[in-house]
Amino acid sequence: MTTDDPIHTLSEAVNQAMDIAMAEDPDVFALGEDIEDPIGGVMKGTKGLSTKYGRERVRNTPISEQAIVGAAIGASLVGMRPIAEVMLMDFFAVAMDQVANHAAKLRYMSGGRTNVPITIRTSVGGGRQFGAQHSQSLEAWMMHIPGLKVAVPSTPHDAKGLLYSCIFDDDPCIFMETMSLLFTRGPVPPGRFEIPLGVADVKRAGDDVTVVTWGWQVPEALAAAETLADEGISVEVVDLRTLVPLDRDAILRSVEKTTRAVVVHAATQFAGPGAEIASLVGHELFGRLSAPVERLGAAYSPVPYAAELESLHYPERKRIAAAIRAMA
Amino acid sequence: MTVSTTQPVGSGGATDGLTDDAALRIFRTVTTIRSTEDRIIRGLSSGELRMTYYTVRGQEVIPAAICEHLRRDDYMVTTYRGMHDCIAKGIPLDELVAEMCGKVTGTSKGKGGPMHLSDPQSGLMVTTGVVGGGLPIAVGLALSSKLRGTDQVTVVNFGDGATSIGATHEACNLAALWEVPVVFVCQNNQYGEHTKFADYTRSPSLAERFRGYGMEARTVDGNSVPAMHEAAAEAIGRARSGSGPVFLECLTYRLGGHSFGATTEYMDPEELSQAEANEPVGRYRRWLVDQRGIGEDVLADIEASVVSNVEAAVGAAKASPPPGPDELLTDVFSNVEALPR
Ligand SMILES: Cc1ncc(C[n+]2csc(CCOP(=O)(O)OP(=O)(O)O)c2C)c(N)n1
Ligand SMILES: [Mg+2]
Numbered sequence: 001m002t003t004d005d006p007i008h009t010l011s012e013a014v015n016q017a018m019d020i021a022m023a024e025d026p027d028v029f030a031l032g033e034d035i036e037d038p039i040g041g042v043m044k045g046t047k048g049l050s051t052k053y054g055r056e057r058v059r060n061t062p063i064s065e066q067a068i069v070g071a072a073i074g075a076s077l078v079g080m081r082p083i084a085e086v087m088l089m090d091f092f093a094v095a096m097d098q099v100a101n102h103a104a105k106l107r108y109m110s111g112g113r114t115n116v117p118i119t120i121r122t123s124v125g126g127g128r129q130f131g132a133q134h135s136q137s138l139e140a141w142m143m144h145i146p147g148l149k150v151a152v153p154s155t156p157h158d159a160k161g162l163l164y165s166c167i168f169d170d171d172p173c174i175f176m177e178t179m180s181l182l183f184t185r186g187p188v189p190p191g192r193f194e195i196p197l198g199v200a201d202v203k204r205a206g207d208d209v210t211v212v213t214w215g216w217q218v219p220e221a222l223a224a225a226e227t228l229a230d231e232g233i234s235v236e237v238v239d240l241r242t243l244v245p246l247d248r249d250a251i252l253r254s255v256e257k258t259t260r261a262v263v264v265h266a267a268t269q270f271a272g273p274g275a276e277i278a279s280l281v282g283h284e285l286f287g288r289l290s291a292p293v294e295r296l297g298a299a300y301s302p303v304p305y306a307a308e309l310e311s312l313h314y315p316e317r318k319r320i321a322a323a324i325r326a327m328a
Numbered sequence: 329m330t331v332s333t334t335q336p337v338g339s340g341g342a343t344d345g346l347t348d349d350a351a352l353r354i355f356r357t358v359t360t361i362r363s364t365e366d367r368i369i370r371g372l373s374s375g376e377l378r379m380t381y382y383t384v385r386g387q388e389v390i391p392a393a394i395c396e397h398l399r400r401d402d403y404m405v406t407t408y409r410g411m412h413d414c415i416a417k418g419i420p421l422d423e424l425v426a427e428m429c430g431k432v433t434g435t436s437k438g439k440g441g442p443m444h445l446s447d448p449q450s451g452l453m454v455t456t457g458v459v460g461g462g463l464p465i466a467v468g469l470a471l472s473s474k475l476r477g478t479d480q481v482t483v484v485n486f487g488d489g490a491t492s493i494g495a496t497h498e499a500c501n502l503a504a505l506w507e508v509p510v511v512f513v514c515q516n517n518q519y520g521e522h523t524k525f526a527d528y529t530r531s532p533s534l535a536e537r538f539r540g541y542g543m544e545a546r547t548v549d550g551n552s553v554p555a556m557h558e559a560a561a562e563a564i565g566r567a568r569s570g571s572g573p574v575f576l577e578c579l580t581y582r583l584g585g586h587s588f589g590a591t592t593e594y595m596d597p598e599e600l601s602q603a604e605a606n607e608p609v610g611r612y613r614r615w616l617v618d619q620r621g622i623g624e625d626v627l628a629d630i631e632a633s634v635v636s637n638v639e640a641a642v643g644a645a646k647a648s649p650p651p652g653p654d655e656l657l658t659d660v661f662s663n664v665e666a667l668p669r
Pocket of ligand 2: 487
């Protein structure tokens with residue numbers, strides 16, 4: 001990434017990755033609700049693509065998540081590379097049989113004779129007063145099903161590189177587009193470019209405390225780090241970018257240096273991804289930590305509607321800063 | 329019977345069983361729905377209010393007519409686009425508006441919001457934000473009435489787009505098989521989010537498609553009070569008498585974008601303005617005056633009292649506090665001891 005790369009939103013970066021993939025490979029196609037122009041996806045991810053590639057390859061569907069994912073699986077079994085859109089992550093619940101019992105397992109159940117190279121793009125709500133059924137960060141649910149890869153970009157740059165990799169990956173990939181980041185801007189390399197799945201990125205280097213995070217909480221952690229820098233606490237922010245595969249080396253490398261770690265995520269804290277990461281750090285760096293690993297995740301409740309409660313539900317910069325301060 | 333879904337069929341002047349009292353109650357209900365929506369839109373436009381809001385403009389008549397035949401102890405299930413259903417079923421307006429504003433005096437103490445209204449006292453049991461999620465639940469509500477030997481009826485409202493979801497089909501088949509007292513009210517407003525009816529199905533008629541599950545199914549002009557009133561009487565009467573479920577495809581038109589602030593660029597402006605010119609509340613008002621000889625002053629009195637009720641509800645909601653921090657972990661389980669610590 002160079003500083004003169006053009007500036008784009010995360011949504012535009014997603015669009016570029018699909019555009020390039022569709023131009024390169026006629027087996028790439030997209031399906032989902034309202035993805036054709038003029039709408040181009042309710043979050044604009046596919047804007048212009050049906051106009052450019054036609055409605056055969058960028059296909060609107062009825063409101064039928066099970067059929068969207070299932071049809072993607074079917075086409076992928078014979079070598080196509082479908083990009084399915086599930087409008088909001090909460091609606092995975094409707095498609096979960098296809099996702100968990102089929103997409104995730106067909107390679108294994110066929111003894112490697114078939115595989116499911118699909119990408120499921122989905123928007124993740126939260127912090128927007130959308131209520132309990134439109135706000136869930138369900139990455140832990142995906143991580144718990146062996147056979148699914150899970151990507152959660154936090155910048156336009158990462159979104160483009162990761163989505164391109166997901167589309168051409170030979171396994172089912174869940175690509176989470178955090179709604180509150182979709183229209184944030186950043187440099188995006190033009191043309192074809194890949195970020196390998198399973199490689200974390202240090203978004204800010206520091207010496208005292210490591211924050212391990214992803215997606216929506218990356219900018220929150222960076223803001224907390226900025227505040228703490230003024231107080232003389234040096235924070236390193238490790239953005240995992242993909243949760244499966246998990247870049248354990250990057251996590252351990254950072255915490256080995258800082259000896260303190262906080263895992264921050266918008267998913268529910270209880271039985272959340274942070275538990276897996278805390279256990280990894282505690283086990284591998286036992287005896288070398290200056291403090292027990294902290295976890296900050298969403299409260300154990302459905303996402304409340306009232307803004308005052310919703311802001312208590314999710315971690316945010318002030319609470320992240322307080323947790324770091326308490327351990328530094 | 330094949331019925332065009334864009335040309336509402338209605339019994340026009342049919343007045344079967346619609347007394348003046350009932351006609352005026354329905355007028356009060358549709359006026360309350362319309363005024364509440366107008367007031368919310370005004371508040372959202374000026375920044376006075378904040379919420380996600382799904383317009384019900386154009387769909388007022390459906391629940392107003394249906395609820396004429398429902399009792400308080402009958403059950404109802406609806407969707408995010410369900411404020412009209414909630415008002416018609418009798419959720420107190422103050423509590424409804426407060427919930428939509430996320431206030432502690434709301435039906436769910438501000439924790440559910442506009443997409444998740446419920447008020448068991450009024451029989452409004454579930455509002456779902458997941459397309460199609462309500463139908464199987466409605467079958468269970470109706471099953472409870474059958475098992476307990478009561479004559480309660482369950483009405484479940486959903487959009488035309490929900491007919492593309494698997495759960496809808498499982499629920500309809502099961503309801504028909506078990507002959508439970510449920511009325512499936514498909515409010516066919518011609519759009520599923522940004523997609524036109526004809527762009528997501530080749531079925532010319534939903535009533536025809538769902539009749540295949542072995543239940544009574546009818547298409548009705550959902551914008552005509554007499555037609556809706558008559559169809560609802562028959563459907564609800566049938567369910568109440570133990571003759572099993574009914575599917576009503578109520579033809580209507582969504583007079584605006586999917587939600588407040590959403591684009592309408594894909595909607596045919598000609599069609600939209602025609603539908604607006606024939607919008608059902610004004611159409612009903614004219615019918616009351618012209619065909620039923622109801623005095624202008626009677627209607628104006630109702631309108632004035634409704635407007636002041638709506639204003640009072642909005643004022644009360646604005647004055648109400650948000651839920652306190654303790655509410656975050658309240659209502660997750662029946663007992664707080666079960667919460668992970
Ligand atoms: C399972 C599911 N998929 C997608 C959505 C997003 N969504 C919300 S409303 C809507 C359109 C529903 O259309 P319809 O059933 O006709 O109801 P209407 O909005 O017209 O009342 C969609 C696709 C959702 N809420 N749930
Ligand atoms: Mg509709």
